[in-house]
Every structure is written in structure tokens, then in C-alpha cells.
Amino acid sequence: MNGERAVIDPLTQASVTIAWIILLNKPFYPLYVWYLAGNGVIASLATLIAAPFYLAIPLIAHRSSLAARVALPVIGTLDTLFETKLFGQGSGTELFFAACIMLAALSFRDQERWWQRGVAVVVFGVFMISRSSAGSPLYHWSDQDLAAFFNLNTFAAASLTTFIALRYAGSRDRGT
Template identity: 35%
Template structure:
């Protein structure tokens, strides 16, 4: 793709992720980062864990939800932020079904819990508490309820899969913190009232 085509593509993605609200813009950016990384997950799995990557393709079922976050955010901020968290927690549960709890995929609940706390203002504490409770509930959900996994990996492969999932979840958590602190320093006391922000 020519350089001008790439510039247009990135400009279009940037425009799609843009939002006047700082929290909303963070959620949009995180959602699109996840969308851009999901197609590579089978490759990471192949290189780091095992050539058996078929089960990982089911994780693409959540990709449209993440991709829709900025569009929904423009219509309704709370709904968009809620969709972001539902997609994140739902994708973690889906991966738990696909790979089993031995994969350590529950580590992705940490960035979900972080977003639950950061995406909602002080007058939206009920939403924050509700999604935080949903995240903890997803972790505490009995393994037997989920069924699976779709493929039993070897012990050393599970160790590698745990490492891959931990590094991915940790990187996502760091990205979320960096976006809030560096890219949107205007998230502060003036933002807590929600004045001038879309709902």
C-alpha cells in the first residue's frame, strides 16, 4: 500500500476513534488497539505456544463488538463505555471457554477492572461498581459452568500460554494507564461532574 494510502487509513482510524470526551477517547483507542491485535493472536500462539491454533479463531467473535465501540460512543457515551467493558469481559469468558482456566486467560480481567474504575465519573459510580462486580464475578465463575477447553495442550505449552496471556494483559493494562495519564491529562476534577460531556 502506498504511503499516501497508509496516511489516509491512519487518518480515517484516528477520526473514527476521536471523541471530545477524554474517557470516551481512551475507550475508543483501546477498543481499536484490541481490534488491530486480535488477528495476530493466532500467530502469537503459533510462535510462542503450539502449532494448534484452530481454537483461537473463535476469539474473533468479539472483534465486531470492539470495532463498534467508537460508533456507539458517538450516539451514547455511557452505552459506548458499557459496550467496551461488556466486550472485554465477554471476550475473556470466551477465551476461558476456548483455552480453559489453565491458560491464565483470566489475566485479561485486570485491564477490564481498571477500565471499570477509570471510564466512569464520580456521578457514575454505580456503573463503575457494577462492571467491577461483573469482572470479579467472571473470575469467580466455576470452571465447570464454562465447559471446554476445545483442545488440551501439553503442560509446557500451558506454561507458555500463561506467559503469553500475562504479557498481553499486562501490556494492555500499561497502555490504558499511559493513555489516561499522558494523552488525556484533562481527566481531572473538572471532568468529575460530567458537565459538558455527552451521556
Template identity: 35%
Template sequence: MRLETRARSGILRTFWNAAKAYFAHDDPLVATANLVALVVLWNQPFYPLYVYWSVGTDIAPTFYTFLSTPFFLAVPAVGRANGRAGRALLPIAGIGNTVLSAEVFGVASGVEMFLLPCVLLGFVLFRPGERIIAIAIAAVGMLAFTVLHGRYGAPVHIYSAEEYAGFLKMNALSAGTLTAFIGLLVMNLINPPAKR
């Protein structure tokens, strides 16, 4: 039993060290993009449970959101090959996931609120000399809302008014928390904590 526990602990430690190495980067902006990607990846498996608790028992449509998982997972690898491309991939994957989710759940779910942290990422992950990339990504996020809002057609599953109210509350809390988390990361980039 102890050997089995030690073996499991060793596997977990090996996995943890590999994950830390994969998401680490010397460039603080790439490291920030990687950390946000990790937070999104960490939350994705729980999304069906969030919907179950906040909305209702019909969680089958949530599995469409896993189509974006490979893109978020690729952010550190792309960032290692090209830091600028890795930083750009994160908000683009977020915009794509948001558009897909709006198509699947409908705009009444409030899922389009996730375009806000995507636009914010478009601005904060790029240096002044890369402003054109930041503006382009932010424009894509804003266009996704202004052009597509109300034009998705019928969602995969139509929820009740009460369920959509739960969806709206859940997505407002989630998008707000993600935006605040990004703000905290940016604050640490601007004013790094003093070393003791």
C-alpha cells in the same frame, strides 16, 4: 507502476482518515475507550500468530476470539450515539471475550488475567457521578472470575503442560501490557501533557 503505487497510497490515506474520524471523539473518556478498542482490534488478527509463536502450532481455537471483534468495533459507534453506553461496551466486550477465551482455551492458559484490565476500565472510564456503573462493571468482571473459574469444563483443545506454560507467559505479558497502557492513558487524562 507509479500510478498503481499512488492509487494504493491514496486508498490507504483515505482508509486511515476514515479510521481516525471513526475513532475520534470530543469527550476524552469516550476517546480513551475508543483508543483501547482500536488497540484490541489491531491486535486481534495477530493473536493466532502470537499463539503459534508462544504456544504451538494448533491455532484453530484462536479463531473463536474473533466473535468479539464486532463488539470492539462497535465501541466508537455506540459512543457517538451515547457516550456512557460506548464506554460501558468496551469493558463488557472485554469481559465477554475473556470468558469465551477461558471456555475455549481453559483456565490453565491464564487468559482470565485479562479480567484485570477489564475491571480497571470499568473504574477509569466513568466519572464520579457514574460510580454505580463503574462498580457494576467491575462486579461483573470479578464475578466472572469467582463464579466461573474452574467451572468451564473441558476446553475446545487441551494443550500440553509445556504449551500451557507458553500460554500463561504470553497472556501475562499481554494483560500486563494492556493494563500498563490503560494506566498511561489515565495518567494523560489526569495530567494532560503541556502544550508547547
């Protein structure tokens, strides 16, 4: 390649787009928390820790499309695990595991089915760990704030999952 950037195929471009959407929304998350719950803003700033990892995905995509497509659901899974530990199971953050499973289902070509299966198993395994051993959250919410936070995360997870489905539509047909 001699330092040239590889052309990104449509399937990998879909993953890059999702990484950018997540990255661009990360700074607004504490604002949503402040607006809806009124507190927890300082704790929600910790969610920005994952931002550099999402930023790495577009950079990785120019070197290895497979690595970028594996990285997105894995980073999303670890981010979801962290946020669940931070805010607790009642916060609704575990719903983002559904988006990670969707990414595992859509990010791979037919000949990459073992990667697809492996990533799906990793996401599910981390989900099971989250469900069985998350322990006490690092930040505690009042019942009223927790309900608002759960609603925020439910809406955000459903929106992200829908965007993933729309963005990946037809990408596998054009990818090589």
C-alpha cells in the same frame, strides 16, 4: 443531533483508543500462538469472534459516551470468559479480567459511580463464574504449550493493563 456525530469527550476517547488497540491486536493473536506454542492456531482463530463487538464501540461512542464506556469492560469481560472456556484456566486468559477491572475503575466520571460499581461487580461476578464453573477447556494443550501460552497471556494482559493506565491518565480531569 440531526444525524451529526457527537464530539467525543477525552474519557470516552480513551475507551475508544483501547477498543481500537484490542481490535487491531486480535488478528495477530493466532500468529503469536503459532509462533510460541506451535499449535492451537485454528482454535485461536475463534478469538476473532469478538472483533465486531470491539469495532462497535467507536460507533457507539458517537451516540452515547456512557454506553461506549460501559460496553468496553463488558465486552472485554465476555471475551475473556469465552477465551477462558476455549483455552482453560491454565492458559492465563483469566488475567485479562484485571484489565477489565481497570477499565471499570477508570472509565467513569464521579457522578457515574453507580455505573462504575455495577460494571465492576459484573466483571468480578463473571470472573467468579469462570473460576468456579469453567469446566474442561474446549482446546487441550500439552503441558509445554500451555506454559508458553500462559507466558504469552501474562505478558499480553500486563501490557494491556499498563496501556490502559497510561491512556486514561488525566482523561477524567478533562472529561465533563
